[in-house]
Amino acid sequence: MGATIIICVTLFLITTSEQHFAALVKLQGYLIVVVYEIFMYCWFGDDVMYQNSRLATSVYTCGWPGAPQKLQKALLIILIRSQRPLGVTAGKFYRVTRETFVSLMKASYSYYALLNQMNK
Template sequence: MYLPTPAFQIFIYCWCGHEIMEEGLSVSRAAYSSGWVGAGRRVSRGVRVLMCRAQRPLLLTAGKLYPVNRLTFVSLINASYTFYALLRQMRDR
């Protein structure tokens, strides 16, 4: 009963981190799709700078060690289950 609670908490962080990274990628497309072509020089320059900066993907990290996304969650669950199976096998001997 104890194991699902921390796994769910990690899942929530990883899911939200992944969603934030995906939304960050759509900022550049949204700026490009706006009506900036006929706008003034300052506005078009600002939108171009925004598009260039938004093309770099956002990367949320946990403790500056590993990225927080769905792939990280799956790898953590796989590693946890492997460790659990190893400990269970050693206990059964």
């Protein structure tokens, strides 16, 4: 929520303020950095979920029938654990994925459009 508000307000300041060119460049740079930071969390959070989904298949196809009993038990534990999805969450509110990034950007633009309409 905080990132959405920051993006919204920064975009509003860039488009409506009559500041000097240097200040606008700083605001644009700040906006790019904030969006990039959120994007990186979402990209790699989604990658963690994807790799976790592949783990069960990898363990099952690794040739475990001929393996020692101790290794088979360890692989069974990994299989059971991999059934519960693993991922990064933001304050236990939502999972950090690429879809989350898109929804954050949509919400930021919606708030910006509302703020801009109220300003006019």
